[in-house]
Amino acid sequence: MTLLFISSDARPRYAEDILTVVATPPGGIFQFRYETRYVAPDIQSIVGNGMIVGQDAVIAFGGKVGTVDAFIMPTRLASVHSAEIIAEALIIKFLAKDFPDVTSLQRDAVDIEDKGKVVLTQVMSRYGGTYWPAVARSDGLVANAAGSGPSEWNDVVSRLSKLSAFSGSFFIRLSLVYATNKSFKEMFSRSKFFSMTPVELHDGSATLSNRNAAILRCWFSRETLASDERRITVKCDDAIVQISSDDSYDITSRYDDIEFWLHPRRLPVNSRTVLSIRVPGNPQVPGDLTTRVSLPIVVSRPVAPRLTRGLTSAVGAGLIAAPAILGVGSSLGLRLLLAAAGALIVSLVAALSGTP
Structure with a gap:
């Protein structure tokens, strides 16, 4: 059914x-x-x-x-x-x-x-x-299912745009990709862009980490060029996800492909925000409608740094306790060196403990 x-x-x-x-x-x-x-x-x-x-x-x-x-x-x-x-x-x-x-x-x-x-x-x-x-x-x-790629998207919107209800509207297509483990030069290389890993959505939300930047790709098209000024805008809670590029784009053509850079904040707990994308319409013109899309984003606090700090603290504590374990029969210089090294490690971990 x-x-x-x-x-x-x-x-x-x-x-x-x-x-x-x-x-x-x-x-x-x-x-x-x-x-x-x-x-x-x-x-x-x-x-x-x-x-x-x-x-x-x-x-x-x-x-x-x-x-x-x-x-x-x-x-x-x-x-x-x-x-x-x-x-x-x-x-x-x-x-x-x-x-x-x-x-x-x-x-x-x-x-x-x-x-x-x-x-x-x-x-x-x-x-x-x-x-x-x-x-x-x-x-x-x-x-029947045709697919979810650009070609299948275009097959649908190129037909919708012929209908009077959408004759003056902007159609957009969104995709979210990670920007990880790449040099600065690679990040801005169009040939390298397509090798970036897509962000999979789970239960409708995208999950990001402060260790990974992400790029929101936005392709837009319209049957004819708009006669008035239009702008694509992207908004979210800046305390959770920083838009590290321009957060808007002036539309000067009938179609184009643009990017918005997203950088999740370092947070003490997992947090959620909604990324809102909007292209305004013109209510005075029939068929010129507003396009709105909302994409929930969850920023997760990575587990690895916490585990690393815990293990490092354990090593430091072990070094501090080493002189007592070695006993008075061991070299005084060695015991002092181990205790100092342990104290230094524990101090560094404590100083950095406020950083998630």
């Missing part, structure tokens, strides 16, 4: 959710909200009994909803991370997976709408012709 969740153009904020969906890196979390009156009874049932968590889902854009020309287009595959009905609202979170194969759709609004209209009619027929944005059955919808 593949669940279907639709975010439509009924309101600009709903369509903006689709921009978030396609920008979220694999393993990242995005969230939808529905009033329960828009949620099919079969979805409400499996939410109530807890069976929905872990289920596969197709995330689709719904265009021209409420008209005879309503259509859908699949935009992302996901699995349900959590779901809860609170008061009269369904709050559901998804883990982003692959992009669907949309190559059967031409990069043409008419073709996308015509084929999407047929699919939506088939889905609705399962529910007596009623349109539900959230359903447990998606009869007629074929959404």
Whole structure:
């Protein structure tokens, strides 16, 4: 059973959710909200009994909803991370997976709408012709996994950009990589960049250490060049993660690839912050929407330095105790040397103990 969740153009904020969906890196979390009156009874049932968590889902854009020309287009595959009905609202979170194969759709609004209209009619027929944005059955919808790389991302967004709802919007693609064990020259070498290790997301969050810098790569594209000034901004709690590059970028082209450097702070305890990426839209222009993505980051306190300090302290204490163990029969000079060395080691460890 593949669940279907639709975010439509009924309101600009709903369509903006689709921009978030396609920008979220694999393993990242995005969230939808529905009033329960828009949620099919079969979805409400499996939410109530807890069976929905872990289920596969197709995330689709719904265009021209409420008209005879309503259509859908699949935009992302996901699995349900959590779901809860609170008061009269369904709050559901998804883990982003692959992009669907949309190559059967031409990069043409008419073709996308015509084929999407047929699919939506088939889905609705399962529910007596009623349109539900959230359903447990998606009869007629074929959404095979294509992959999560740049090419698959582009296949989806190049078609979404042809639709009037997104005609003036910026689409972004994010990836997070470690910047470890490389010389300064290598860090800034484009040829070396691609060998950097991707940061895997676990339960929707990226885990970093103060021993590793990270780079947030951001690719953006728009159907046409914006006539006004636009800027991509990145924000997080500076006390947890320092943005060690510019935290914004002036957009002067239709597409580009940019980087933001992140340096986790040294912290006494594991800490969490949310990295927020935003590209503003223009509310005065139809189809020019705001793109927002949130990426939770956990900065873990490394265990190795603490173990090293503990072992070093033990060595120092052992050296201090050595004269007593050796006894008066041993050389006085040796005993004094061992005791002094032990005291020096313990003092150094104590002096550095405030550094995680």
